[in-house]
Amino acid sequence: MRDHTHSDATDDPDEQPPCAMTDGGSSRSDLTLDHSLTSAGFFEALSEDRLVGGRCQDCDAVLLPPRPICNECGGSDVVAEDLPKEGTIVTHTNIHKTAPVFDDLAPLAVAIVELDSTGRFPARVEAPYDEISIGDRVRVEQREPTDADREFALDHEEDWPLPVFVPVDE
Numbered sequence: 001m002r003d004h005t006h007s008d009a010t011d012d013p014d015e016q017p018p019c020a021m022t023d024g025g026s027s028r029s030d031l032t033l034d035h036s037l038t039s040a041g042f043f044e045a046l047s048e049d050r051l052v053g054g055r056c057q058d059c060d061a062v063l064l065p066p067r068p069i070c071n072e073c074g075g076s077d078v079v080a081e082d083l084p085k086e087g088t089i090v091t092h093t094n095i096h097k098t099a100p101v102f103d104d105l106a107p108l109a110v111a112i113v114e115l116d117s118t119g120r121f122p123a124r125v126e127a128p129y130d131e132i133s134i135g136d137r138v139r140v141e142q143r144e145p146t147d148a149d150r151e152f153a154l155d156h157e158e159d160w161p162l163p164v165f166v167p168v169d170e
């Protein structure tokens with residue numbers, strides 16, 4: 001019986017699945033935990049100062065963080081792409097009640113930023129709340145996780161870098 005091949009622990013590099021690739025897009029059979037279209041792949045790239053998202057080859061949507069299925073059209077022809085790291089704050093808030101490990105940091109400014117690629121994601125802002133506004137330009141940078149970050153993280157996230165938004169002088 002012919003079946004779609006899913007990755008498993010016995011991957012044989014010489015054995016190509018029958019429907020592996022289409023024009024550079026991803027197929028589920030070539031996805032691994034550290035693939036560029038996974039969260040782990042995203043953070044691996046971030047640790048090298050790269051912001052990687054997915055670009056849907058069918059409808060051009062930007063998927064950030066990257067994922068193998070397009071949330072706009074449902075297509076699976078998604079390619080990992082280095083994205084520009086600057087964008088604009090679309091909303092922001094101040095967190096006064098943080099998890100206890102972050103008490104020293106409170107209040108903590110966080111924002112959702114629309115990158116110039118059109119992808120959006122939330123992260124801390126390295127500026128006081130009253131010094132940032134909707135429409136401000138920021139750039140994504142990465143920081144080494146602190147002891148507090150590691151304590152708060154899930155086990156598989158402990159070594160992931162922390163994305164932060166840094167104000168850009170215009």
Ligand SMILES: [Zn+2]
Nearest residue numbers: 056059070073
């Ligand atoms: Zn799409």
